[in-house]
Amino acid sequence: MADEDAQREALLDAIENVAARLATEKSHLTELDSAIGDADHGANMDRGFAAVVEEVEGVDDASVAEITKTVGVTLVSTVGGASGPLYGGSIMSASGELEEGITAETAVAFAEAYLEKVQDRGDAQVGAKTMVDALTPAVHTFKKSIEQDDLDPLEALAKAVDAAERGARFTTPIRAKKGRASYLGWRSVGHRDPGATSTLFILETLLATAEDHLDGGVERDAVAPTTPDETPDTDGDRVDGEGTDAEGG
Amino acid sequence: MKKLINEPSAVVDEMLDGMVAAHPQQVRRLDGAEVLVRNAAPVEGKVGIVSGGGSGHEPTHAGYLGPGMLDGAAAGEMFTSPTADQLGEMIGACDGGEGVLCVVKNYEGDVMNFDTAAEMADMEGVEVVQVVVNDDVAVEDSLYTSGRRGVCGTIFVHKIAGAKAAQGAPLSAVATVAEKAIDRVGTMGMALTSCVTPEKGEPTFELGDDEIELGIGIHGEPGTERTDVMTADEVADHLTEAVLADLDLDAGAEVATIVNGMGGTPLSELYIVNRRVQEVLGEREIETHEAWVGDYMTSLDMCGCSVTVMELDEELKELLTSSVDTPALTVAE
Numbered sequence: 001m002a003d004e005d006a007q008r009e010a011l012l013d014a015i016e017n018v019a020a021r022l023a024t025e026k027s028h029l030t031e032l033d034s035a036i037g038d039a040d041h042g043a044n045m046d047r048g049f050a051a052v053v054e055e056v057e058g059v060d061d062a063s064v065a066e067i068t069k070t071v072g073v074t075l076v077s078t079v080g081g082a083s084g085p086l087y088g089g090s091i092m093s094a095s096g097e098l099e100e101g102i103t104a105e106t107a108v109a110f111a112e113a114y115l116e117k118v119q120d121r122g123d124a125q126v127g128a129k130t131m132v133d134a135l136t137p138a139v140h141t142f143k144k145s146i147e148q149d150d151l152d153p154l155e156a157l158a159k160a161v162d163a164a165e166r167g168a169r170f171t172t173p174i175r176a177k178k179g180r181a182s183y184l185g186w187r188s189v190g191h192r193d194p195g196a197t198s199t200l201f202i203l204e205t206l207l208a209t210a211e212d213h214l215d216g217g218v219e220r221d222a223v224a225p226t227t228p229d230e231t232p233d234t235d236g237d238r239v240d241g242e243g244t245d246a247e248g249g
Numbered sequence: 250m251k252k253l254i255n256e257p258s259a260v261v262d263e264m265l266d267g268m269v270a271a272h273p274q275q276v277r278r279l280d281g282a283e284v285l286v287r288n289a290a291p292v293e294g295k296v297g298i299v300s301g302g303g304s305g306h307e308p309t310h311a312g313y314l315g316p317g318m319l320d321g322a323a324a325g326e327m328f329t330s331p332t333a334d335q336l337g338e339m340i341g342a343c344d345g346g347e348g349v350l351c352v353v354k355n356y357e358g359d360v361m362n363f364d365t366a367a368e369m370a371d372m373e374g375v376e377v378v379q380v381v382v383n384d385d386v387a388v389e390d391s392l393y394t395s396g397r398r399g400v401c402g403t404i405f406v407h408k409i410a411g412a413k414a415a416q417g418a419p420l421s422a423v424a425t426v427a428e429k430a431i432d433r434v435g436t437m438g439m440a441l442t443s444c445v446t447p448e449k450g451e452p453t454f455e456l457g458d459d460e461i462e463l464g465i466g467i468h469g470e471p472g473t474e475r476t477d478v479m480t481a482d483e484v485a486d487h488l489t490e491a492v493l494a495d496l497d498l499d500a501g502a503e504v505a506t507i508v509n510g511m512g513g514t515p516l517s518e519l520y521i522v523n524r525r526v527q528e529v530l531g532e533r534e535i536e537t538h539e540a541w542v543g544d545y546m547t548s549l550d551m552c553g554c555s556v557t558v559m560e561l562d563e564e565l566k567e568l569l570t571s572s573v574d575t576p577a578l579t580v581a582e
């Protein structure tokens with residue numbers, strides 16, 4: 001029972017932290033979306049997670065699966081656009097994997113179910129310049145780290161965040177084939193995808209929260225959550241407004 | 250950037266209340282939803298025609314609620330598709346027992362949320378058919394994109410489907426004629442300025458005084474190409490020829506056209522563009538049966554226009570010109 005309480009507490013903490021992070025990144029995400037989309041991604045995600053925080057307030061006896069489902073349902077009914085069904089609908093569908101609580105195994109199952117639903121709904125594969133570019137390597141890395149490399153969950157999550165970061169960075173130089181950016185054709189090249197970026201922010205926040213709640217003594221290399229602006233920039237793909245202004249507007 | 254608003258987050262809610270206050274004889278708001286329906290909805294024995302999408306395109310969509318056109322219009326946040334539960338409420342409120350036709354513009358968010366809403370309605374026993382408008386000829390229709398966008402040609406589809414439903418046709422026949430209209434309509438747009446969304450408060454993209462964007466959609470996203478400024482005639486030539494090349498019309502064809510304003514362009518300039526559009530059609534011996542000019546599907550305060558051409562046959566001609574009575578469009582027979 002104590003374990004269940006601890007998991008619920010960690011989950012609620014994660015929700016609050018994700019909402020806070022997205023509120024902080026609202027303008028940043030909107031800037032990214034201005035360059036190749038319609039400048040609403042930051043506002044939509046912020047609105048959705050603010051509603052989620054209100055919705056789960058005062059939950060004291062719901063299971064982690066029920067709380068996760070509530071997150072999905074709330075996002076579906078508040079975010080709209082493509083992000084509502086992609087984020088919310090997929091969380092909703094995958095929440096069933098957490099019926100037994102959060103373990104390394106159920107976390108992998110949840111991540112895989114979530115990825116499958118996102119790919120299915122969005123009909124997008126890696127390389128189309130969407131959230132799938134960050135999500136796919138993250139989920140695959142997480143699964144491999146747990147199942148093959150036998151890493152502990154915190155270490156596996158850290159590796160997954162690292163993979164998501166590389167995936168999000170990979171969206172900058174490629175041409176969009178899905179989403180509103182695809183209508184720009186070659187003009188979408190040079191801009192980082194907002195959906196891949198918000199996916200990365202959420203994963204970074206989940207990692208930071210997990211570190212607070214699990215054993216913090218796990219050694220990791222250079223994968224601490226940072227905003228992309230602080231991320232070492234190896235191939236010149238700045239993700240802030242400066243780069244996008246030069247190219248897109 | 251100055252805007253006549255209160256809170257950015259309250260824009261859609263307050264706009265809808267204002268529309269109802271302006272047209273209380275024609276439209277009402279569904280309780281607790283960002284959805285307007287015509288007062289008579291649901292109309293017993295008639296196929297319901299509904300549409301929806303992000304706000305910021307006024308008078309689309311709620312401006313077209315009324316006899317001969319739409320029964321329901323869902324308003325998402327600015328440039329953001331309505332959520333599936335809102336669309337589901339709208340569909341339920343507009344079913345008069347003969348099913349509901351959803352006219353969807355081809356944007357992933359709209360398509361996904363309408364799909365989910367249709368599944369929900371189906372579980373409630375409401376028959377739903379969707380048609381997806383993809384009239385934007387600026388976007389290549391290939392493996393490399395998500396298909397063409399739905400833009401101002403959607404207004405013609407609303408009018409034609411609405412007229413067919415008003416005649417008492419069954420859902421299958423209404424959907425068939427809507428698809429026929431979709432097959433025959435093309436649009437291309439351009440921008441002189443970016444729009445400014447209430448949340449962002451500054452232009453979505455920067456455009457120099459000597460530049461324009463060609464091939465824009467309706468959400469302030471940059472277009473497919475940026476060029477030096479052109480005269481009105483050059484713009485009209487460019488847009489019209491792109492649409493005609495796509496529709497592949499022969500001399501002797503009959504068409505309807507829309508020269509649509511993006512929200513910030515005066516009617517005088519739209520008429521100048523229309524003058525040239527009609528000249529181009531005339532030079533090709535294409536006859537214009539109806540030429541609509543005005544703000545039909547806008548992009549907030551963007552300056553610019555789009556040109557829509559739809560090829561007509563006798564059925565489409567009759568449906569397009571039949572009577573309609575809505576806040577934004579009135580045709581008396």
